Amino acid sequence: MSKIIDLIKAKEEGSKPFISIEFFPPRTADGVKNLYARMDRMKESINPLFSDVTWGAGGSTAELTLDIAEQLSTTGHVANMHMTCTNLEKGGDPKAAVRGALETAKKNGINNIVALRGDPAAGQEEWKAADGGFTCALDLVEYMTENFGSEFGISVAGYPEGHPNAISEVEDPSSMSEAEKARSSMEGGKVYTCRDADYKKEMDYLKKKIDAGADFIITQMFFDTKVFGTFVKDCKTWGINCPVVPGLMCINAYAGFVKMTGFCKTRVPAELRAKMDSIKDDPDAVKAFGIEFGIQMCQDLTEIGVEVLHFYTLNLEKTTYGILKGLGYEVKGSAWARVGDQVKTANGVGVVKSIESDGSASIEFEGETPTATFKKEEYSKVF
Numbered sequence: 001m002s003k004i005i006d007l008i009k010a011k012e013e014g015s016k017p018f019i020s021i022e023f024f025p026p027r028t029a030d031g032v033k034n035l036y037a038r039m040d041r042m043k044e045s046i047n048p049l050f051s052d053v054t055w056g057a058g059g060s061t062a063e064l065t066l067d068i069a070e071q072l073s074t075t076g077h078v079a080n081m082h083m084t085c086t087n088l089e090k091g092g093d094p095k096a097a098v099r100g101a102l103e104t105a106k107k108n109g110i111n112n113i114v115a116l117r118g119d120p121a122a123g124q125e126e127w128k129a130a131d132g133g134f135t136c137a138l139d140l141v142e143y144m145t146e147n148f149g150s151e152f153g154i155s156v157a158g159y160p161e162g163h164p165n166a167i168s169e170v171e172d173p174s175s176m177s178e179a180e181k182a183r184s185s186m187e188g189g190k191v192y193t194c195r196d197a198d199y200k201k202e203m204d205y206l207k208k209k210i211d212a213g214a215d216f217i218i219t220q221m222f223f224d225t226k227v228f229g230t231f232v233k234d235c236k237t238w239g240i241n242c243p244v245v246p247g248l249m250c251i252n253a254y255a256g257f258v259k260m261t262g263f264c265k266t267r268v269p270a271e272l273r274a275k276m277d278s279i280k281d282d283p284d285a286v287k288a289f290g291i292e293f294g295i296q297m298c299q300d301l302t303e304i305g306v307e308v309l310h311f312y313t314l315n316l317e318k319t320t321y322g323i324l325k326g327l328g329y330e331v332k333g334s335a336w337a338r339v340g341d342q343v344k345t346a347n348g349v350g351v352v353k354s355i356e357s358d359g360s361a362s363i364e365f366e367g368e369t370p371t372a373t374f375k376k377e378e379y380s381k382v383f
């Protein structure tokens with residue numbers, strides 16, 4: 001079973017960054033079925049280096065997350081399972097949830113874990129540790145290395161703009177240092193930033209997580225690649241020499257973008273906000289721009305020298321494929337087009353009406369060209 005850090009270290013000098021993807025546990029049985037089909041398609045289409053599955057806020061999806069991670073692992077993905085401290089009791093009890101979850105993971109062939117503190121449970125404002133439980137991700141990393149030695153590859157979260165708890169409102173923006181300005185965000189006419197003293201605490205703490213046994217960092221989403229570049233340099237200054245994998249939020253919809261950036265107090269550069277506001281009523285334009293913007297970000301990150309581009313897919317495919325195609329990655333799509341998808345053929349662009357088990361598809365064209373059947377290698381999905 002591969003540890004992700006070993007896979008990352010095998011990257012050849014000058015080669016393109018690896019791709020990794022992230023899913024979250026769906027709420028319904030149908031959603032899970034769809035996700036499993038999507039996981040197969042994405043493995044086939046872009047062959048990610050590893051694939052994450054999140055652990056629902058408040059520990060709400062523990063069992064399902066374990067199931068999805070197992071499914072990932074048995075279908076050829078290198079699974080990177082998120083695990084949080086929430087609702088997990090620490091201590092000698094062999095039935096303790098954390099040990100149980102780690103044992104199950106191990107038994108199911110999952111040996112890469114993202115160790116996190118966790119978001120507050122739904123309806124709670126602040127995160128609270130369970131009595132006698134873990135208080136932060138560092139506790140979880142220490143517990144894993146103390147109890148499981150080097151059996152698990154461990155990654156942890158990093159925050160280029162500071163953790164949301166360490167971001168505060170700035171009464172007097174003229175008091176901000178250059179670094180504070182560079183990290184700052186605007187929300188409802190107010191200015192927020194992670195003050196230099198708080199940022200230092202964040203970096204000191206991140207160093208502790210790595211020193212305790214974490215192999216690499218996956219970052220919170222961001223939209224300003226300069227802030228990420230500074231964070232990577234700061235990691236080096238702090239003696240954190242492991243890979244820093246940028247977490248890329250795919251822009252698929254205006255409402256989701258506003259909600260997530262508000263929740264995480266994410267810095268949204270003025271041009272990006274203006275552009276998003278100007279197209280907010282046109283979902284197709286938002287999707288197309290999401291791809292264009294993602295391509296630009298990935299190009300900047302490739303120049304910075306990242307080893308991996310990690311896509312928060314939101315359980316969707318098209319934006320990730322669009323960005324990767326724009327970057328010149330191979331995206332295999334033909335066998336995975338579905339009924340209703342637009343596909344390219346020698347006869348032009350058509351719509352899939354049905355697909356046989358061997359992958360051949362009946363494709364309908366507008367105008368004079370009638371419906372025709374194509375073998376799976378004769379058509380490819382339009383992204």
Ligand SMILES: Cc1cc2nc3c(=O)[nH]c(=O)nc-3n(C[C@H](O)[C@H](O)[C@H](O)COP(=O)(O)OP(=O)(O)OC[C@H]3O[C@@H](n4cnc5c(N)ncnc54)[C@H](O)[C@@H]3O)c2cc1C
Pocket residue numbers: 053054055056057058059082083084114115116117118119120127135136137138156157158163165166201202205218219220221247
């Ligand atoms: C890549 C990524 C994946 C995520 N996946 C999930 C998920 O699957 N499920 C989920 O619920 N949430 C997830 N989150 C969100 C995450 O749980 C929250 O951001 C949470 O508030 C903090 O988690 P953490 O692991 O970063 O916490 P920690 O590393 O424990 O840090 C949290 C904050 O507390 C401070 N802190 C904690 N302990 C100390 C200490 N001893 N000394 C000084 N400072 C301390 C840190 O500086 C930081 O500000 C993810 C976040 C990221 C970036």
